[in-house]
Amino acid sequence: MVDGHYSxxxxxxxxxxxxxxxxxxxxxxxxxxSLAVRxxxxxxxxxxxxxxxxxxxxxxxGLLAPSSGAVRVHGExxxxxxxxxxxxxxxDALMPWRSALANVTAGLEFRGIEAGEARAxxxxxxxxxxxxxxxARYPHQLSGGMRKRVALxxxxxxxxxxxxxxxxxxxxxxxxxxxxxxxxxALWSANRKSVIFITHDLEEAISLSDRVIVLSxxxxxxxxxxxxxxxxxxxxxxxxxxTPRFVALHTRIWHAMKDEVMKAYAAQYAPLPEGA
Amino acid sequence: MKVRYAQLLLLFALLLGWxxxxxxxxxxxxxxxxxxxxxxxxxxxxxxxxxxxxxxxxEIYPHLWVTLLETLLAFVLGTVGGIAMGLWLGLAPTAAAIxxxxxxxxxxxxxxxxxxxxxxWFGLGMASKVALGITLVFFIVFFNVYQGxxxxxxxxxxNARMLGASQRQLLRHVYMPSALSWVFASxxxxxxxxxxxxxxxxxxxxxxGVGYLIHQAEGVFDINTVIAxxxxxxxxxxVLDGAVGWIESRLMVWQPHAGDTTQL
Numbered sequence: 001m002v003d004g005h006y007s008x009x010x011x012x013x014x015x016x017x018x019x020x021x022x023x024x025x026x027x028x029x030x031x032x033x034s035l036a037v038r039x040x041x042x043x044x045x046x047x048x049x050x051x052x053x054x055x056x057x058x059x060x061x062g063l064l065a066p067s068s069g070a071v072r073v074h075g076e077x078x079x080x081x082x083x084x085x086x087x088x089x090x091x092d093a094l095m096p097w098r099s100a101l102a103n104v105t106a107g108l109e110f111r112g113i114e115a116g117e118a119r120a121x122x123x124x125x126x127x128x129x130x131x132x133x134x135x136a137r138y139p140h141q142l143s144g145g146m147r148k149r150v151a152l153x154x155x156x157x158x159x160x161x162x163x164x165x166x167x168x169x170x171x172x173x174x175x176x177x178x179x180x181x182x183x184x185x186a187l188w189s190a191n192r193k194s195v196i197f198i199t200h201d202l203e204e205a206i207s208l209s210d211r212v213i214v215l216s217x218x219x220x221x222x223x224x225x226x227x228x229x230x231x232x233x234x235x236x237x238x239x240x241x242x243t244p245r246f247v248a249l250h251t252r253i254w255h256a257m258k259d260e261v262m263k264a265y266a267a268q269y270a271p272l273p274e275g276a
Numbered sequence: 277m278k279v280r281y282a283q284l285l286l287l288f289a290l291l292l293g294w295x296x297x298x299x300x301x302x303x304x305x306x307x308x309x310x311x312x313x314x315x316x317x318x319x320x321x322x323x324x325x326x327x328x329x330x331x332x333x334x335e336i337y338p339h340l341w342v343t344l345l346e347t348l349l350a351f352v353l354g355t356v357g358g359i360a361m362g363l364w365l366g367l368a369p370t371a372a373a374i375x376x377x378x379x380x381x382x383x384x385x386x387x388x389x390x391x392x393x394x395x396x397w398f399g400l401g402m403a404s405k406v407a408l409g410i411t412l413v414f415f416i417v418f419f420n421v422y423q424g425x426x427x428x429x430x431x432x433x434x435n436a437r438m439l440g441a442s443q444r445q446l447l448r449h450v451y452m453p454s455a456l457s458w459v460f461a462s463x464x465x466x467x468x469x470x471x472x473x474x475x476x477x478x479x480x481x482x483x484x485g486v487g488y489l490i491h492q493a494e495g496v497f498d499i500n501t502v503i504a505x506x507x508x509x510x511x512x513x514x515v516l517d518g519a520v521g522w523i524e525s526r527l528m529v530w531q532p533h534a535g536d537t538t539q540l
Contacts, residue, residue, distance in 0.1 A: 063434055081437055093435035097453040097530045106449070107439035140532040158439065 006072075007194040008060060008085075008162050009036040013069035015055050029055045030066075031220035035213055037162070040192035044205035046257065047215030048264030053198045054090070056221070057166050060196060061087050073162070086160035088151055090167040094139045100150045101126060101135030107158040125153040129183065145176040152180075156187065163188075163195045170199070181208060181237040189234060202257065206249055207237040214257050217264035225256040295320045318500040326504040336489075336508070343486040344512065346402050346474035350409020351467060351516075358414045359459060362421025363451065372422075383419070387411045388472075391480050400481050409473025413466040417459060424458030425451050457531060460524045467516045475509060 013033045016026040029052040037043050047053050058064035059071060062082040071078040073085075094103045105122035109115070126135050129149040139147055148168060155163065169177045185208060188195065199205050205212045206229055214225040229249060231240055240246050296302055298319050304310040330336035365372040365379075391408050398404040428451060436450045478487025486505050493501035 058434075061434075061438060063437065081440075083440065085438070087435065087438040089431045089435055091429075091431040093429070093431040095432055095436070095450065095453070097456075099530075106436070106441075110436075110440040110442070110445050110449075138530040140530070154435075154439070 005038055006036040007039045007074055008196070009070075009072040009075075010034060010056065010060060011070045011072070013056065013059055013066045013071070015052070015059065015064070016067040028220045029218060030059075031222055032069075033215075033222040035223055037194045037196055039161075039194055041211065042188065042195045042197065042209045043211045043213060044197045044199060044209035045213045045215060046199055046202055046205045046253075047221065048217050048257075048261045049200055051215050051218040051260075051264060052221040053200075053215060054166050056215075057087075057164050057196060057198055060162075061085055061164050063087075082162070082164075084160060085162040085164050086155035086158055088155050088163070088165045088168040090170060092139070092147060092151075094147060094150055094154070096139050098138075099135060100131060100137050100139070100142065100146075103139070103150055104135075104153045104157050107154065111158070122153075122157060125157045126150070128156075128187070129153045145172055145180065148172065148180060149183075152184070152187075161193055163193050163197075165195065165197045167199050168197075169204070170201070177204075178238050184208070185233075185235060185237070202250060202253060203241060204237075206231070206246060206253065207235060207240050212253055214253060214260070217260040224260065225253070227253050227256075291320050315497070315499065318503045322500040323504045323507065326500050327508065330504070330508075336486075339484055339486050339489055340508070340512075342402065342484045343471075343474050343478065343509070346405040346409060346477070346485070347467075347470045347516070349402075349406045350473050351413055351470035353406070354410040354413025354470065355417050355459070355463065355466060357410065358417025358462075359421050359455070361414075362418045362455065363425060363447070366422045366425025366455070367447070367451065379418075383415045388476055391477055394477070395481055400483065405474045405477030405482070405485070408477045409470045412469040412473045416462045416466050416469065420458040420462035421455045424455030428454045457528060460520070460528060463520045463524070464517055467520055468513055471509060471513050471516075 011034050013030055014028065015030040016028050019025050019027040033056060035043070035045070035056075045053055045056070055064065059066045059069075060082065062071070062078055062080055062085075071082075073082060094100075095106065098106060101119065101122050104125050105118040108118035108121060113121075123132070123135060126132055129152055131146060131149050131153070134142065134146065139150070142150065151168070169180050172180060181204065195209075197205070197208055202212075209229050212227045212229060213223050214227070215221050216224045227249065231243070231245060231249075294317070298313045298317050300310045300314055302310065304313060307313055365375065388408070390411060391404070394404040394407045398407055432454075433446070433450055436446055441449060474485065475487035475490075478485035479491050482488045486509055490502050490505040493499075493505065
């Protein structure tokens with residue numbers, strides 16, 4: 001990793017948390033994890049549940065300071081919130097007291113952009129995610145998929161160079177999810193940003209990304225494998241899953257992941273009885 | 277609309293029952309003397325007559341004005357203080373941890389017993405009643421705002437920070453609106469308690485106000501006037517509660533309501 005053209009680098013990140021059960025023994029969520037994203041590259045990070053994927057992303061966003069390790073944005077050390085990055089959360093993170101349009105314009109408003117100008121830009125972004133006529137609705141009046149679209153527009157309206165996405169579509173049903181994935185790819189192809197897309201779904205990771213990074217099971221999560229996805233673009237996430245190349249990649253990555261998933265599973269649940 | 281008719285019908289039935297049971301012409305079945313029921317429970321027609329007299333004669337206006345002013349002052353000052361304190365302690369965990377036992381103690385204390393002290397401090401005029409009302413309103417609003425600030429969704433907060441909100445913008449655009457829904461939940465209670473502060477204060481010692489009128493009437497066993505005063509206070513408490521509800525529906529349009537979709 002000496003390329004020098006990385007827009008985001010995480011180097012030997014370790015995150016320790018005070019354990020609730022035993023304050024003397026800190027819980028190491030992430031250990032010595034390094035990863036880097038090139039400008040305009042779509043990187044998917046997969047790992048078993050509870051492995052500290054979100055922790056890693058929060059470090060990249062500047063929301064969480066690592067216990068040790070370095071974060072660099074365009075080669076510069078990160079101080080405070082990562083201003084170059086947009087973040088899309090797994091949970092609903094829209095402000096419920098703002099209409100869809102006001103949510104999209106929130107970031108512009110925080111940055112002191114004049115209200116009329118912000119409204120025009122916000123409306124354009126709502127149009128781009130297919131919600132042009134829904135600007136006046138409040139989040140509770142929108143469906144789960146629509147709320148995700150608003151969140152996407154909210155993030156993209158600030159034109160961030162780096163997109164951090166934490167399982168953004170995991171709460172959606174399969175059809176809505178594939179629609180959203182295709183729209184994300186279309187928006188991304190039109191204006192290529194660096195993306196870190198966290199997911200636990202390997203198929204989603206392969207169909208979206210240029211590169212898949214596999215994380216180990218927690219505690220002490222770190223990358224254990226990296227796979228270049230050489231599937232042609234533009235892609236349709238539903239169709240590409242049927243191609244032989246996709247299946248071959250899936251088999252290879254799943255093979256690398258399987259042990260970690262079993263480890264994570266064993267740590268969370270009591271072992272099944274013999275022969276079960 | 278059917279509910280409204282049923283409600284009016286119930287009111288009419290209650291008044292009719294009350295009137296019949298206390299009318300001296302109706303033979304008494306519990307008291308040994310037909311006049312006793314009227315003595316203890318008043319008579320609805322006389323109560324209404326008393327209310328009408330008050331308003332037509334104009335005798336009530338200065339008293340009502342004093343009580344309402346005390347109530348409104350206590351309500352507004354207590355609410356503003358509660359919001360300010362709630363925001364501060366909600367955002368300053370160290371200060372909150374230090375003050376915690378004191379706040380708990382003040383809240384647990386039956387604050388009506390402060391009324392005599394306030395009278396010594398602030399005299400028999402309006403100030404002592406307002407002070408009593410404030411102590412009642414403040415804690416309800418304070419606890420709700422405090423809770424509201426601490427229960428801001430972490431995702432919404434992190435999102436606003438990622439969108440570039442400064443500390444002040446977080447306060448203005450995230451903490452305040454989030455706390456506001458809790459504030460309104462508490463305001464309905466506080467309106468009633470502001471009235472309690474004003475009336476109890478007047479009752480314990482004053483020269484004007486509806487509480488004073490009630491106290492005077494009670495001294496001469498004029499039960500009809502006592503009940504007329506109670507009804508008047510209830511009516512105005514309802515009006516104030518309605519006003520809070522109206523403001524709430526204006527400010528809280530973003531909140532989902534259980535009745536948003538009705539089955540046809």
